[in-house]
Amino acid sequence: MNYSAWQILKNGLRGGKNWRPLWHSKEPKKSYDIIIIGGGGHGLATAYYLAKNHALKNIAVIEKGYLGGGNVGRNTTIVRANYLLDGNSQFFSHSLKLWESMEQELNFNTMMSQRGILSLGHSDGQMDSLARRGNMMISQGDDAELLSAEELRDYVPYVNQTDPRFPIYGGLLHRRGGTARHDAVAWGYARAADRLGVDIIQNCEVTGMIVNNKTISGVQTTKGKIKADKIGMAVAGRTSQVADMAGLKLPIESHVLQAFVSEGLKPCVDCEISWGAELFYISQSDKGGLVFGGDIDKYNTYAARGNLPAIENVMEAAMALMPMIGRAKVLRSWGGIVDMTMDGSPIIDKTPINGLYLDGGWCYGGFKATPASGWCFAHLLATDEHHEVAEKYTLDRFEKGYLLDEEATGATPNLH
Numbered sequence: 001m002n003y004s005a006w007q008i009l010k011n012g013l014r015g016g017k018n019w020r021p022l023w024h025s026k027e028p029k030k031s032y033d034i035i036i037i038g039g040g041g042h043g044l045a046t047a048y049y050l051a052k053n054h055a056l057k058n059i060a061v062i063e064k065g066y067l068g069g070g071n072v073g074r075n076t077t078i079v080r081a082n083y084l085l086d087g088n089s090q091f092f093s094h095s096l097k098l099w100e101s102m103e104q105e106l107n108f109n110t111m112m113s114q115r116g117i118l119s120l121g122h123s124d125g126q127m128d129s130l131a132r133r134g135n136m137m138i139s140q141g142d143d144a145e146l147l148s149a150e151e152l153r154d155y156v157p158y159v160n161q162t163d164p165r166f167p168i169y170g171g172l173l174h175r176r177g178g179t180a181r182h183d184a185v186a187w188g189y190a191r192a193a194d195r196l197g198v199d200i201i202q203n204c205e206v207t208g209m210i211v212n213n214k215t216i217s218g219v220q221t222t223k224g225k226i227k228a229d230k231i232g233m234a235v236a237g238r239t240s241q242v243a244d245m246a247g248l249k250l251p252i253e254s255h256v257l258q259a260f261v262s263e264g265l266k267p268c269v270d271c272e273i274s275w276g277a278e279l280f281y282i283s284q285s286d287k288g289g290l291v292f293g294g295d296i297d298k299y300n301t302y303a304a305r306g307n308l309p310a311i312e313n314v315m316e317a318a319m320a321l322m323p324m325i326g327r328a329k330v331l332r333s334w335g336g337i338v339d340m341t342m343d344g345s346p347i348i349d350k351t352p353i354n355g356l357y358l359d360g361g362w363c364y365g366g367f368k369a370t371p372a373s374g375w376c377f378a379h380l381l382a383t384d385e386h387h388e389v390a391e392k393y394t395l396d397r398f399e400k401g402y403l404l405d406e407e408a409t410g411a412t413p414n415l416h
């Protein structure tokens, strides 16, 4: 069934009884041409583009839990193309274009809202670096506007500019950036992939890799052995654990990142704001909750729950940026495990094991990458060639020194 206003009317009049599940829950076949491990946004998008762009048929996505239970359903939903470095800039620009046509492409409401992303600067040096970033974005074909402190008074009047702890010198506005409903993206890709014949297998954990002579031929799972010619890993925070099943050690550490939602408020924050004095960002969801977060907890862990010092840091930043937030109650907080690389940029590449491919290292910025990651990983799996916008996301760049260090903090995953 194609979703349309007519379907809503027709099904509404019939009491909503004819809506069908978005995808079929399948049991695994004995073998596939391609298996994608991980039914998050990236795995599902990859399966969809394998079927759509490359007309491949015999594909399975294997997910250990339920779709949307990983980081794709835990993130703070920010979508943007405001990267500086050659390699990142082209990739995220491609991704934003895919976001802009996603709802039509998938025939699914992902609640994409291009409400603008505002990055604040608190010193002359920071304003210079925002200007440089903005120039890179414009030369890439994306949008960027440098706003003065005066202009910000009108644009975000609730931001404290009268007695701020860190004076605001101005900001960089990226109007095409915004938010999308995170789990709807997983559901939309799952439905579209299912319609093209992809098998989506939930509650099936990959527990081992079948590797002989540096070539993979299948996976062991909690639902038995499944063979495949090619296997793609798209398991986000679990990347190092899953890669270890094939004997691979990767330049990735797992950390926990927390997020927060306040009680529902009347509309008051109509863009996403990133504070420049500390890693802190905030937006307002369509239901009215303020959605905000900060930095990772800065220690290695696979536990998806964080600690109080990081929470205190986020709350202090929130109060310094917009003191009015002190009157709102925090309703929920949660954590997700993020796969931090040594340079803060991702990896979309073959691995030293023939037939085993990697899409990982998305750090805390992989939601915005979802469509381009799926597009480029599918390209690599289908053609064995890198897609041109992802050609710098190689695994051997860590060995060769061609790092993509957006934050310029060196090989320190907890600082990216």
Ligand SMILES: Cc1cc2nc3c(=O)[nH]c(=O)nc-3n(C[C@H](O)[C@H](O)[C@H](O)COP(=O)(O)OP(=O)(O)OC[C@H]3O[C@@H](n4cnc5c(N)ncnc54)[C@H](O)[C@@H]3O)c2cc1C
Pocket (backbone or CB within 6 Å): 037, 038, 039, 040, 041, 042, 043, 062, 063, 064, 065, 066, 068, 069, 070, 071, 072, 073, 074, 075, 076, 077, 078, 079, 204, 205, 206, 207, 234, 235, 236, 237, 238, 242, 257, 258, 259, 293, 334, 335, 336, 337, 338, 362, 363, 364, 365, 366, 367, 368, 369
């Ligand atoms: C709190 C928080 C806020 C964030 N905010 C943003 C943001 O605002 N903007 C942004 O761009 N990014 C953000 N991110 C990052 C973003 O969510 C991730 O980079 C991205 O979702 C990772 O890709 P994914 O969707 O495929 O991951 P996931 O949804 O985690 O998918 C991986 C899947 O692999 C499955 N899996 C793992 N091991 C196995 C196994 N052995 N067998 C089978 N399946 C397995 C998992 O169950 C999981 O479902 C945030 C992350 C967090 C935690």
